[in-house]
Structure formats: C-alpha cells, structure tokens
Amino acid sequence: MERAGTHGEMTLTGEKRDWTHSLQDMRQQAAIAAKVFIQRDYTNGTVCQFQTKFPSELETRIDKQQFEETVRTLNNLYAEAEKLGGSSYLEGCLACLTAYTIFLCMETHYEKVLKKIAKFIQEQNDKIYAPRGLLLTDPIERGLRVVEVTIFEDRSLGR
Amino acid sequence: MNNCEYQQIEPLSLPTPRPAAVEEEEEKARRKWEVFPGKNRFYCDGRFILAQQSGVLPLTLGLILVTTVLFFVFDCPFLVKHLTVFIPAIGGVLFVFAVISLLQTSFTDPGILPRATPDEAAYIEKQIDNSGSSTYRHPPRTKEVVINQQVVKLKYCFTCKMFRPPRTSHCSLCDNCVERFDHHCPWVGNCVGKRNYRFFYTFIVSLSFLTAFIFGCVATHLALNTQTINVVFDFSSCTAVELVICFLSVWSILGLSGFHTYLVASNLTTNEDIKGSWSGKSEAEDTGNPYSYNNILTNCCSVLCGPMPPSLIDRRGFVPVEQSSQTVSMEMVLPMPAAKEIKVVVGPTPSQLPPSRALQVPSSPLPATPLSLTGRPQFSCLF
Numbered sequence: 001m002e003r004a005g006t007h008g009e010m011t012l013t014g015e016k017r018d019w020t021h022s023l024q025d026m027r028q029q030a031a032i033a034a035k036v037f038i039q040r041d042y043t044n045g046t047v048c049q050f051q052t053k054f055p056s057e058l059e060t061r062i063d064k065q066q067f068e069e070t071v072r073t074l075n076n077l078y079a080e081a082e083k084l085g086g087s088s089y090l091e092g093c094l095a096c097l098t099a100y101t102i103f104l105c106m107e108t109h110y111e112k113v114l115k116k117i118a119k120f121i122q123e124q125n126d127k128i129y130a131p132r133g134l135l136l137t138d139p140i141e142r143g144l145r146v147v148e149v150t151i152f153e154d155r156s157l158g159r
Numbered sequence: 160m161n162n163c164e165y166q167q168i169e170p171l172s173l174p175t176p177r178p179a180a181v182e183e184e185e186e187k188a189r190r191k192w193e194v195f196p197g198k199n200r201f202y203c204d205g206r207f208i209l210a211q212q213s214g215v216l217p218l219t220l221g222l223i224l225v226t227t228v229l230f231f232v233f234d235c236p237f238l239v240k241h242l243t244v245f246i247p248a249i250g251g252v253l254f255v256f257a258v259i260s261l262l263q264t265s266f267t268d269p270g271i272l273p274r275a276t277p278d279e280a281a282y283i284e285k286q287i288d289n290s291g292s293s294t295y296r297h298p299p300r301t302k303e304v305v306i307n308q309q310v311v312k313l314k315y316c317f318t319c320k321m322f323r324p325p326r327t328s329h330c331s332l333c334d335n336c337v338e339r340f341d342h343h344c345p346w347v348g349n350c351v352g353k354r355n356y357r358f359f360y361t362f363i364v365s366l367s368f369l370t371a372f373i374f375g376c377v378a379t380h381l382a383l384n385t386q387t388i389n390v391v392f393d394f395s396s397c398t399a400v401e402l403v404i405c406f407l408s409v410w411s412i413l414g415l416s417g418f419h420t421y422l423v424a425s426n427l428t429t430n431e432d433i434k435g436s437w438s439g440k441s442e443a444e445d446t447g448n449p450y451s452y453n454n455i456l457t458n459c460c461s462v463l464c465g466p467m468p469p470s471l472i473d474r475r476g477f478v479p480v481e482q483s484s485q486t487v488s489m490e491m492v493l494p495m496p497a498a499k500e501i502k503v504v505v506g507p508t509p510s511q512l513p514p515s516r517a518l519q520v521p522s523s524p525l526p527a528t529p530l531s532l533t534g535r536p537q538f539s540c541l542f
Contacts, residue, residue, distance in 0.1 A: 037282050042304045092464025099259040108468045143273040143471040
C-alpha cells in the first residue's frame with residue numbers, strides 16, 4: 001500500500017530506509033519473547049540515572065560488560081544534561097531576564113543532549129543490540145522512568 | 160530475509176517505538192494529547208496545557224489587568240508630571256513580567272509523568288509478587304531507597320501504575336503524577352511542579368513588586384493630590400479601587416513570595432514543608448533534606464537557574480498503533496486508556512510528515528514539512 005509518510009517508504013535518505021529495513025524484518029519475523037525494564041537509580045537524588053545491575057533475562061544474549069557500559073554511558077549523558085555549572089546558570093539567568101521567552105527560539109542544553117542520547121541509542125541498537133535480537137528503547141519514550149529492552153525470539157535470526 | 164514483506168504489513172510499529180523512526184499515520188491519526196488519561200485541557204493542538212478546572216485564572220488575570228490599566232490611565236499622567244517619567248516605564252516592565260510568567264505557569268506542563276505502559280506495570284507487579292513484600296493489593300506498596308544516606312520511601316501509585324520517583328506526588332485534581340510536586344495553584348489554574356516552578360516564582364515575585372509599586376504610587380498620588388484643591392469624583396474613586404485591591408493583595412503576595420524564597424533557599428517543596436517530611440528529624444542531624452546542597456546560593460541556582468527539563472508527555476506526537484491490531488481499520492487501538500469520545504482528526508496531507516519526537520529523526524527531514532520537526536522541541540522546552 002503506497003502512501004506517503006508510511007514508515008519504510010518515506011522519502012527520507014536511502015540509508016535510513018536500509019536501517020529500518022533490517023530492523024523491520026527482524027521485528028516482523030521475530031516475535032517478542034520478553035521485555036526487561038531497567039529501573040531508575042535514585043541513590044544520588046532525583047537526577048536521571050539508571051541501575052547498572054545486569055538483568056538475568058539478558059544473560060544468554062549479551063555480555064555483561066557490554067550492557068553495563070551502555071548503561072553507564074547513558075548515565076553519563078544524562079548527568080551532562082542535568083549538570084549544574086556555569087553554562088547552565090548562564091542559560092537560566094538569561095532566560096529569566098527575558099521572561100523565559102528565549103525558550104521559544106532557542107534549544108535548551110537539555111534538548112541538545114537528548115538528541116545526542118537518541119543518536120547514541122540508535123547506534124547501540126544498530127551495532128550491538130539488533131544483531132543479538134535485542135532492542136533498546138529511548139528512555140524519553142517512557143517518561144525517563146525505565147530503559148526498556150525488548151528481547152526478540154531467536155528463530156528468525158538464525159542463531 | 161525477504162525484501163518486500165514489510166510493505167504488506169500495515170501499520171508497522173510495535174508498542175516499542177523505533178529509535179529513529181517516524182510514527183506512521185493513519186487517515187485518522189490521533190495525537191497523544193487527545194488520548195491523554197489525565198484531567199487536563201489542551202489548546203492549539205496540544206501546544207498549551209491547562210488543568211481541567213482553570214480555577215480563578217481569569218480572575219487573577221482580570222485583577223492584574225484592571226489594576227494596571229487603571230494605574231496607567233489615572234495615576235501615571237499625574238505622577239509623570241510631578242515626579243519622573245520612569246514611573247510608567249517601571250510599571251510597564253513589572254506588568255509585562257508578571258503577565259508573561261503567569262501565562263507560562265498556567266500553560267506549561269508542570270512535569271507530568273506519563274503513566275506506565277501495560278508491559279511496565281506487569282513487570283513491576285511481577286517483581287513485587289516475587290519479592291513477597293506485598294501479596295495483596297490494597298495496602299500501600301512502598302519501596303525504600305537510600306538517597307544521600309537518608310532512607311526515603313517511594314510509594315506505588317495505583318493510578319499511574321508505577322513507583323513514584325522521589326519528590327513526585329499525584330495531584331488528585333489533575334489526576335497526574337507530577338515531578339517535584341509543589342502544590343496545585345487555583346490562581347494559576349495548574350499544578351506547580353518541576354518544570355514551571357521557576358515561572359511561578361518569577362510570577363509571584365514580579366507580582367509582589369508590581370503590587371507594592373502600584374500601591375506606593377497610588378498612595379503618593381493621593382498624598383500629593385490632597386495638596387491641590389481639585390478632586391474629581393470618578394478620578395479619585397478609581398484610585399481608591401486600586402488602593403483597596405493593592406492593599407488587600409500586597410500582604411498575601413509578599414508573604415507568599417517570602418515563603419517561596421525560603422523554600423527555594425532550602426530546596427524544599429510546599430508539599431514537603433506542609434507534610435513536615437524533613438523537619439521531624441532529630442537535632443543531631445545537620446539537615447533532614449537529602450536534596451539540599453546545604454548552600455543557599457547553590458539551592459537557589461539549582462531550583463531557579465538549573466537546566467530546563469523537557470516535557471515527558473509528548474503531547475503532539477502521534478499515537479502508535481499496536482501490532483496486534485494488524486488491521487487497516489478506521490479504529491485505532493490505543494496503548495493507553497481510550498479518550499472519552501472518538502474524535503476524527505484530519506490526517507496530514509501526503510506532503511507532510513507526521514511530527515514525531517524530533518530528537519529521533521536523523522539529519523535530513525523533509526524540507527516541506529510544516530509540522531516541522533524542529534517545531535516540537537521549541538514548544539516542548541517551553542511548555
């Protein structure tokens with residue numbers, strides 16, 4: 001069914017189509033076996049950090065170090081987004097002086113880091129998780145509550 | 160792997176959205192704000208959010224407008240002539256600040272947490288049952304975490320089906336869990352939480368300055384005016400109206416500003432202060448509040464000038480269709496509880512892309528997209 005805007009047939013760049021092509025095939029031919037949710041780690045307060053504890057359901061699929069490395073990098077990125085420092089104070093003060101109207105035209109530091117995080121997750125999925133039949137969901141899609149890891153069944157990937 | 164199979168299946172997305180994909184559209188594609196489960200109202204196609212009961216927001220706006228307009232019309236000419244031209248300038252600046260921050264407080268997402276997806280809720284339930292800490296539903300489920308060497312209890316929210324993060328509270332008026340919940344303010348018609356606390360603080364501070372300023376100017380006007388002989392009847396009655404409004408409100412607003420300044424300096428919320436969450440601690444401990452930086456300046460900066468967190472509820476995104484529906488039907492199966500009425504939304508024309516989380520679309524969006532992918536972060540970061 002040809003329809004503009006339909007996923008997979010969009011007129012985005014060719015490379016995007018190839019990437020989604022392989023993930024789509026995986027998704028359509030592989031059923032979801034389980035989902036694991038990595039919860040937030042509140043030991044440092046309300047900053048956004050996720051637990052690095054390796055869930056037992058992933059033991060057969062991925063290396064513990066690899067997974068912990070991913071979560072640790074994610075945590076560092078979120079820490080960078082929420083960092084209190086000179087530049088964030090400057091942004092805040094400038095925003096206050098302009099009665100916060102500056103947010104209408106400027107992208108906040110947090111949003112910039114969120115884009116970085118989205119890109120990082122996409123890369124990780126591409127390189128590491130999709131070949132193993134796993135899929136990471138960007139935590140922002142889940143309200144920064146959990147990192148959702150979807151485990152697909154093995155059969156379609158011929159493993 | 161087959162090359163063309165994916166074209167046959169429509170719609171294509173799973174409940175787990177792809178990191179870099181755009182959510183597909185049906186002809187009756189709905190935006191997430193239309194199926195939002197909380198009691199909120201949305202305007203401008205999801206750009207602005209307000210609580211269901213707007214409270215006395217119109218009254219607040221009306222009072223500010225009326226008082227300021229009367230001030231400019233009746234007092235400024237006299238004061239400009241007798242004192243200085245800066246008086247209307249200062250009044251104007253304070254008025255602009257007050258109104259803008261009021262509107263931002265009212266229309267910004269206060270930090271609403273989206274409800275847990277069914278998968279998440281099931282996972283948490285399984286964990287609770289496994290750990291044996293709660294075998295039946297009704298007693299409040301709690302989870303303890305240690306934050307900065309303090310034990311904090313996290314409560315389970317039965318409405319949102321998740322353990323509330325620290326400092327989060329469920330507002331019964333809006334039926335949402337709000338992060339860093341301060342209070343639900345009827346004067347602004349919205350909850351005050353993590354994302355709009357700075358706007359709220361700016362509002363009450365600028366309003367207290369404005370009220371005090373107008374009060375001072377009006378009092379000066381009356382004092383100076385009695386020295387001259389001519390007192391026009393309706394002229395002074397307007398001034399008297401302003402005087403009464405300002406006198407009545409300046410004490411409460413100044414008091415509120417002072418109270419919130421104290422809260423900001425100690426990194427507390429109204430909710431925590433009222434419940435006495437941290438004040439019941441013994442004298443032996445330096446501070447009961449595990450979130451405080453123990454430095455007034457750092458506390459103030461982190462609360463008021465910290466990075467602006469994004470809105471988590473993605474109001475303008477499209478609702479993904481679950482794979483289990485697998486039918487090209489007119490009805491959409493929604494992952495969240497359905498909205499009250501079925502609204503037919505005109506889908507975007509073929510030349511448009513459905514807006515998605517702009518952060519997740521790779522570098523080259525369609526240039527012709529009016530529902531621009533860059534539009535989302537601009538609105539989301541403000542609201």
